[in-house]
Amino acid sequence: MLLVNQIRQDKERVLNSLRKRNWKEENLSVLDKILELDDQRKKLQTENDSNLASVNSKSKEIGSLMREGQKDQANTKKQEVAALKEEIKEREERMKMVNLELTEHLLSVPNITHDLVPNGASDEDNEVTQAWTKDLPQLPENAIPHWDLAKKYNLIDFELGVKITGAGFPLFRGKGARLERALINFFLDEAQSAGYEEIIPPLLVNEDTARGTGQLPDKEGQMYYVTKDDFYLIPTSEVPITNIYRNEIVKSEEFPIKLTGYTPCFRREAGSYGADVKGLNRVHQFDKVEIVQISKQEDSYKALDEMVKHVAQLLEKLELPYRILRLCGGDIGFTSSLTYDFEVFSAAQKKWLEVSSVSNCETYQSNRLRCRYKDENGKTKLVHTLNGSALALARIIASLLENNQHEGGIKIPKVLIPYTKFDNID
RNA sequence: GGAAGAGUGGCAGAGCUGGUUUAAUGCACCGGUCUUGAAAACCGGCGUGCCUUCACGGGCACCGGGGGUUCGAAUCCCUCCUCUUCCGCCA
Missing domain, CATH: 3.30.930.10 (Bira Bifunctional Protein; Domain 2)
Structure with a gap:
């Protein structure tokens, strides 16, 4: 499986390699699809990580509030976390889908051929x-x-x-x-x-x-x-x-x-x-x-x-x-x-x-x-x-x-x- | 196949009555101080993947795998795998 970065940094080379492997022109767009999915993946992860970070810090706060006996404030925080968790759950669902699709496409791309590999059909x-x-x-x-x-x-x-x-x-x-x-x-x-x-x-x-x-x-x-x-x-x-x-x-x-x-x-x-x-x-x-x-x-x-x-x-x-x-x-x-x-x-x-x-x-x-x-x-x-x-x-x-x-x-x-x-x- | 116990960072090993331990400590390893050199001692560093940043840095995830409970899980529950011991079977 190629790294997404190999495709991102050296797309021309990958394209040429696919052509050498006699890929039809209309199938070459898989590379763009991969890059697009990878962008989506990154965006989702950035958003999700910040939500997780916020859950982590709020949970810590709840911990100290509980210790101080501030039940009401703790409960307010708990509700905030619950809302975040909804969002996280939803986003992780989407991340899963995107990752699955990304891997599927990546798996369909063969290795990059060496320059010495001759052109040919069979x-x-x-x-x-x-x-x-x-x-x-x-x-x-x-x-x-x-x-x-x-x-x-x-x-x-x-x-x-x-x-x-x-x-x-x-x-x-x-x-x-x-x-x-x-x-x-x-x-x-x-x-x-x-x-x-x-x-x-x-x-x-x-x-x-x-x-x-x-x-x-x-x-x-x-x-x-x-x-x-x-x-x-x-x-x-x-x-x-x-x-x-x-x-x-x-x-x-x-x-x-x-x-x-x-x-x-x-x-x-x-x-x-x-x-x-x-x-x-x-x-x-x-x-x-x-x-x-x-x-x-x-x-x-x-x-x-x-x-x-x-x-x-x-x-x-x-x-x-x-x-x-x-x-x-x-x-x-x-x-x-x-x-x-x-x-x-x-x-x-x-x-x-x-x-x-x-x-x-x-x-x-x-x-x-x-x-x-x-x-x-x-x-x-x-x-x-x-x-x-x-x-x-x-x-x-x-x-x-x-x-x-x-x-x-x-x-x-x-x-x-x-x-x-x-x-x-x- | 049955029963019991256990799986923590390169290794050893704590934590396992859930929250200043989101992983102590030791060894190993790397850099430095000291030394003519080395050892010892002392100081610092010391995992992987991903996201973010020009960079410094910051964030998330990972304590056998997967799932669950919870505001919060190495810690509780379920399930699978592996190892150890005992029993059974068998080259």
């Missing part, structure tokens, strides 16, 4: 900032897509997943399960070497937490919800991990904060059907190792670069062909200022699959989280929050299986062999 307009310049893997004509490979080598059983739960809940077994676990451990070890502290967070979160990172209210339908206890299944470990710092004032010596965590991720993916959901391309439950950084405002883009390099290096080590995209205004997430996506080439499907998304949310999340720090002048500032996948497992497995298939099975990349304890799947 994922086709994303800017390739690092293309794959070497040859793409060439597979023979009869190359097998990963869902068939998974079946052939008994690595993943999609039908059993359906039986046990439903579509989109794959069951890993044997070397498939082992490969999954190998990747998790490999990613966690790499993150640890890069200075990230490992976290194993709860997989269910409460409403405050879901609100903190911006999943609520607008992405409500994307999360699984446990009605009996009002918990949400996490769509990514970014949610519980970033919320560690909800309502905190971070001490400056704690920076840089670098956290990593492996968790399963649960996504309802309501409304997405079709070719893309085949196999592991889009599932309701998948494993992911996430990296999170919480930084001072001036350090966040350095941190973003560092995270991008970290992810790139993982893909290098896995020997997977990848490219890096800078998301355009039409594709970038609501809460992000600047996002880099990583896509891996899955050679049998002949498709680029998104395996990581690294974002700087600047103060958009921290405003909601109320996560702050003191700068060198002792001024309280909102932190910048960053998160990135390092990496999402399902699609990595998909491309690993497809790209590394050969006559005698599926070859395991060298870095993983210490983890899998086998070098080939057959």
Whole structure:
């Protein structure tokens, strides 16, 4: 959520950002509406505070009058207070309405985009900032897509997943399960070497937490919800991990904060059907190792670069062909200022699959989280929050299986062999 | 799940028979005096959010969350959450 002051002081920038996100001109007036509501809010509060102050002082007077036994005068004062209270009640009612409407509008405004974010309407307009310049893997004509490979080598059983739960809940077994676990451990070890502290967070979160990172209210339908206890299944470990710092004032010596965590991720993916959901391309439950950084405002883009390099290096080590995209205004997430996506080439499907998304949310999340720090002048500032996948497992497995298939099975990349304890799947 | 007790500012800890305590005191922390330097001692500062002010400053709210009683609530009532202890159940 943006601060009203960001809109007030830098309205042009916010407007340009909304245009970059392809907002219709007629919807841009929401900013004026916000400023107007904020003015109303301030006016109401000033009036109300002075009434409250007057109630406070009169109550004190009543106290001393009572002690002196001046009952009549006290009663007169009491009546004055009663009148004020009527007014206060009425005004607070209005303040509530104004605040509600103000928040509602603020929530509808996405984060301000970074200048580097390219214009564009959809994922086709994303800017390739690092293309794959070497040859793409060439597979023979009869190359097998990963869902068939998974079946052939008994690595993943999609039908059993359906039986046990439903579509989109794959069951890993044997070397498939082992490969999954190998990747998790490999990613966690790499993150640890890069200075990230490992976290194993709860997989269910409460409403405050879901609100903190911006999943609520607008992405409500994307999360699984446990009605009996009002918990949400996490769509990514970014949610519980970033919320560690909800309502905190971070001490400056704690920076840089670098956290990593492996968790399963649960996504309802309501409304997405079709070719893309085949196999592991889009599932309701998948494993992911996430990296999170919480930084001072001036350090966040350095941190973003560092995270991008970290992810790139993982893909290098896995020997997977990848490219890096800078998301355009039409594709970038609501809460992000600047996002880099990583896509891996899955050679049998002949498709680029998104395996990581690294974002700087600047103060958009921290405003909601109320996560702050003191700068060198002792001024309280909102932190910048960053998160990135390092990496999402399902699609990595998909491309690993497809790209590394050969006559005698599926070859395991060298870095993983210490983890899998086998070098080939057959 | 049942019973009892408790939740106060970074920590400790008073207040909890409602009104000069709208939060004492100690520790920690920051600044100063003293000192060659340090310690000790002394003096001062020391929460968050919002409103107002060019500024100095002033005001409002917050004592686990929410609601209520009252002229006035940390203090009384209701409700939820959390923690501790005991019982039950259970990896």
